[in-house]
Amino acid sequence: MTRNVGIVGGGHTKWGVREASYKDLIQEAGKAAFEDVPNVTPDDIEGLFVGSVQPERFAFQTHVAPMVAELIGIDVDSMIARTELACASGQAALRYAWLAIAAGQIDTALVLGVEKMNLPRKYDAEAQTSMANVMDREFDGVNGFNAPPYFAMIAQRHMHEYDTTREQLALVAAKNKTHAANNAFAQFQKEVSVDDVVDSFPLSPPLCLFDCSGVTDGAAGLILMSEEKAREVTDEAAYITGSGQTCLSSNSINNLPSMSAWPQATQAAEQAYEQAGIDDPLKELDVAEVHDCFSISEIVEYEDLGWVEKGEGGQFMEDGRSQLDGDIAVNPRGGLLGCGHPLGATGVSQALEVFNQFRGTVEPERQVPDPETGLIHNLSGSASVHSVMTLARERL
Amino acid sequence: MSEDDTTPETSGTAHEDVATDGGSDRDVIELPDQVELPRMLDFYELQTAETTQISEFYDNLADGRLTTTRCTECDELHFPPRIVCPECHSEELEYVDLPHEGELFAFSTVRAGAPMGMEDEVPFVLGIVDLGPVQLSARIDNAEYDDLEIGDPVEMKVVEIDGPVDHERVFYRFEPQE
Numbered sequence: 001m002t003r004n005v006g007i008v009g010g011g012h013t014k015w016g017v018r019e020a021s022y023k024d025l026i027q028e029a030g031k032a033a034f035e036d037v038p039n040v041t042p043d044d045i046e047g048l049f050v051g052s053v054q055p056e057r058f059a060f061q062t063h064v065a066p067m068v069a070e071l072i073g074i075d076v077d078s079m080i081a082r083t084e085l086a087c088a089s090g091q092a093a094l095r096y097a098w099l100a101i102a103a104g105q106i107d108t109a110l111v112l113g114v115e116k117m118n119l120p121r122k123y124d125a126e127a128q129t130s131m132a133n134v135m136d137r138e139f140d141g142v143n144g145f146n147a148p149p150y151f152a153m154i155a156q157r158h159m160h161e162y163d164t165t166r167e168q169l170a171l172v173a174a175k176n177k178t179h180a181a182n183n184a185f186a187q188f189q190k191e192v193s194v195d196d197v198v199d200s201f202p203l204s205p206p207l208c209l210f211d212c213s214g215v216t217d218g219a220a221g222l223i224l225m226s227e228e229k230a231r232e233v234t235d236e237a238a239y240i241t242g243s244g245q246t247c248l249s250s251n252s253i254n255n256l257p258s259m260s261a262w263p264q265a266t267q268a269a270e271q272a273y274e275q276a277g278i279d280d281p282l283k284e285l286d287v288a289e290v291h292d293c294f295s296i297s298e299i300v301e302y303e304d305l306g307w308v309e310k311g312e313g314g315q316f317m318e319d320g321r322s323q324l325d326g327d328i329a330v331n332p333r334g335g336l337l338g339c340g341h342p343l344g345a346t347g348v349s350q351a352l353e354v355f356n357q358f359r360g361t362v363e364p365e366r367q368v369p370d371p372e373t374g375l376i377h378n379l380s381g382s383a384s385v386h387s388v389m390t391l392a393r394e395r396l
Numbered sequence: 397m398s399e400d401d402t403t404p405e406t407s408g409t410a411h412e413d414v415a416t417d418g419g420s421d422r423d424v425i426e427l428p429d430q431v432e433l434p435r436m437l438d439f440y441e442l443q444t445a446e447t448t449q450i451s452e453f454y455d456n457l458a459d460g461r462l463t464t465t466r467c468t469e470c471d472e473l474h475f476p477p478r479i480v481c482p483e484c485h486s487e488e489l490e491y492v493d494l495p496h497e498g499e500l501f502a503f504s505t506v507r508a509g510a511p512m513g514m515e516d517e518v519p520f521v522l523g524i525v526d527l528g529p530v531q532l533s534a535r536i537d538n539a540e541y542d543d544l545e546i547g548d549p550v551e552m553k554v555v556e557i558d559g560p561v562d563h564e565r566v567f568y569r570f571e572p573q574e
Contacts, residue, residue, distance in 0.1 A: 057436075129436060129511040139476045140533045142439040142567065143522050144506050144514050152504035153524060160546055204504045205541060249482065253524055253533040254475040259502055 004227035005101045006237030007391070009037030010352035015218030015340045016187040022059035022116040023071060025219040029112055029345075030072035033221030039233035040223055042072055046106035047079035051093035051113035051344035053086055057130040059116050068112055078106045083344075086134045086380035087293060089113065090220075090347025091387040097224050098240050098389075107229045113345035114219035127215055134381050136252035145253070147293065148204040148212055150382060155206050155296035157260040161311070164299060166206060168314035170197035172295040173210050175323060176331045180338020182365035185349075187214050187340030197295075211295040216340030220349040238355040238374070242278070242390040244271025251384045262379065264386040265304040272375070273306070276390040282307045285328050285390070286371035287357050289350035291378045292335040298322075301377060302330075305388070329368040332357065350376040351391065358393040437513050440557045443565050450477045452491055458566045462496055462552055464530065465489040475530040496552040497573065498527040505541040525550055525570050538571040549573040 011032020013025050020028070034042065050065040061067070065082040068074075079100050083092040090113035097109040117127055132141040135150070158164045174194050180186035192210060200210040230237045246264040250256050257263050269281070278284045290305070292298040299313035307328065308316045316322060322330035333339055333353040336346060354374035356362045374391045435441060443454040453476075456463040465477040469486035475494075480487055503523030510518045521536040521544070536550065550570040557565040 125510065125512040125515055126436075128509050129513075132511040133436075136476065137439060138442060141511070143533050143535050144510055144517075144520060145522065145533055146509065146511060148509060149504040149506055149522055153502035156502050156504065156546070201508070203507055203509065207504075252476060254530045259524065 003102050003104060004239055005098045005224055006227055006230040006239045007222050007351060007355050008225050008230050008234045008237050009033055009040060009223040010221060010348075010355060011036050012185045012220045012349060012352060013218050015185050015216050015342060015345075015349075016214075017118045018116075018217035020116075020217065022055060022061060022114065023067070025114050025116060025217060026068050026071050026112065029114065029219035029221040030068070030110075033110065033112070033223055034072075037223055037234060040108070040225075042074045042110075044108045045074045045110045045223075046077040047097060047100050047109040048074055048076050048081075049079075049093035049097045049109060049111045050082045051090035051111070051348060052082055053084055053089050053115060053343040054130050055116075057133075058119065058127070064114075068114075072110070072112075074110065079109075085385055087291065087341070087343050088347060088378035088380035088385050088387045089344040090349070091351075091376060091378045091389060092245070092347070093344075094222065094224075094347060094351055095243050095245060095387065095389065098243060101224055101226050107226045109224045110221060111224060111348055112219065112221040113342070113348035115342035115344045116217050117215045117342060118217050140253050140382070148207060151294035151296055152204040152207045154259055154300065154383070155211075155294070158296060158300065158313075159206065161260050162314070164296075164311075164314035166198060167194060168299065168317050169206070169211055169295040170194040171317045172292060172298045173197045173337050175317075176292055176298075176335035176337040177210065178338075179324075179332050179366045180334025182363040183334045183339060184363070185218075186334045186338050187216050187218075188334075188338050207294055207296070210337075213293050213336035213341040216342040218340065218342035218345050218349075220345045220352055222348055222352055222355075236359050238351070238358050238391045238393065240389060241373075241392045242272035242275030243388070244268035244275075245385070245387045246271075247385045251382060253382065256382060256384065260300070261310065262300055262304045262383050262386060264384070265301060265377065265379065265388070266306060268386040268388040269305045269377075272388040272390045276392070278373075278390065281305065281375070282327050285373050285375050287329045287332060287354060287368045287373075288375040288377070289331055289333055289335070289353050290375075291346075292331055292337050293341060293379070295337065297379070297383075298330065298335070305375075305377060324366065324368060329371070332362070332366045332368055334366075347376060347378045347387070350378070351389065354391050358391075438560065439513070440565050440567060444563065449479045453477045454566065456491060457554055457568060458564060460554055462494045462568055463491045464494055466492045473529055475532060494529060495527045498525045498550060498570075500524075500536070500544060500546055500548045500550055501526040501531055502546065503536060503541070503544055523550075523570070535569045536571060537569050544572070
């Protein structure tokens with residue numbers, strides 16, 4: 001890439017079951033993002049990238065990027081788009097903003113992720129129908145395949161092939177939910193034990209309710225700048241050092257490469273590591289926000305992001321290597337399991353967390369000691385798409 | 397009912413009927429209570445030649461045959477069926493039979509959070525069936541989650557879809573072999 005790009009500011013709404021509309025959430029996150037970096041105003045924004053997955057279904061609203069521009073008061077000079085890539089939409093928005101700045105098309109961008117998922121109680125099944133439509137509707141969604149049973153089968157296959165245990169899954173959920181207990185933005189702010197996870201409602205076995213992320217309303221925003229511009233407005237930035245994204249000509253069940261491994265994640269990570277000059281990710285990365293939509297996901301990711309041998313992800317968790325004081329602090333934000341998962345906002349929030357970890361502005365209970373490098377990872381749908389981005393407190 | 401009947405005992409339920417009683421001087425905009433079954437609810441809408449170019453798959457299924465497309469140019473077998481081969485982009489595809497018996501590759505059950513139209517079937521079992529040439533997702537009928545194991549033999553059955561359209565529609569499900 002020709003130019004370095006930094007995250008110079010960001011803002012977050014409270015996440016959860018919010019008494020707030022889709023438009024309310026956009027305004028809260030936009031205001032918070034600009035308040036974070038007073039030297040940047042909406043007038044500085046040249047490109048706007050909005051990660052949002054199903055506003056048509058949840059909010060009955062289309063053409064949402066111009067709505068964001070209006071609500072936050074942005075005259076877009078050059079680039080405006082909404083990214084829809086299911087659960088990876090937020091990182092997609094961030095990736096395309098990075099590319100636009102790196103390519104020299106623009107100097108400053110706003111990335112905003114937003115989802116309003118909680119509908120009045122009687123419409124619960126409507127949200128689940130929308131989630132089933134993330135899979136191939138005609139041949140997979142039709143069978144009731146939304147996320148919990150699908151990831152339950154990933155867990156079942158991983159346990160079958162690698163002897164991963166029910167308790168190892170629960171350790172992931174307990175770790176992340178305990179981090180979220182100290183995150184003021186998180187949907188679930190209650191410490192949870194391994195027994196609590198195993199004893200929670202067996203929603204789609206082997207996964208229990210606490211192995212699953214929530215149905216969440218929320219938004220988050222980030223301001224990105226070229227390094228040259230960034231240094232004019234701030235001395236605190238998280239520079240994007242690498243970014244990879246893959247999909248292996250597969251989406252429906254029959255065409256997925258595996259039900260226990262995600263080679264797409266490995267490829268996306270290798271792209272990002274190569275760009276960032278990372279040879280040994282486990283040694284060189286200090287903090288990672290990975291896509292724990294379900295507890296099993298994080299275990300597969302330890303393996304397929306190249307941190308541990310295939311099949312050793314459960315042991316990696318059991319040995320405490322992903323805890324705050326482990327080899328790599330994984331999901332100190334609280335993850336999707338603890339923070340909830342407002343689809344389009346998740347990747348944006350993960351990157352903001354890495355930036356905040358670099359700045360040392362998160363709650364002290366979950367602050368990683370002096371991190372200099374970080375990673376975010378998202379998957380989407382039937383885990384058919386994987387995105388990995390690496391960040392550094394200073395350009396490596 | 398006269399207005400005098402609005403006693404403390406009955407007034408508590410009044411708000412549950414309608415928010416607007418038309419008693420004010422304001423114009424009233426009436427909304428329908430419900431709409432016709434939206435397409436969102438109908439997972440089976442694309443089966444006829446008017447709606448999809450893979451209608452032969454559904455015609456075969458109605459005849460009791462589980463089929464899919466194979467490319468006559470490059471021999472690639474597809475599932476789901478296609479009209480263009482994703483490997484070589486040939487349109488010279490033929491329908492071939494798939495086995496009706498296979499093994500459970502993976503399975504789980506839905507105990508809550510089912511999509512609309514499926515809530516009444518909760519809990520239900522669903523799985524991935526390995527037919528050899530393909531692995532497809534399917535509902536597993538006549539089965540309890542706790543009784544199943546990976547590798548269990550299952551066989552296909554054709555089910556009819558009842559409503560909301562007049563023409564015959566079908567889909568495939570699997571169930572444990574006897």
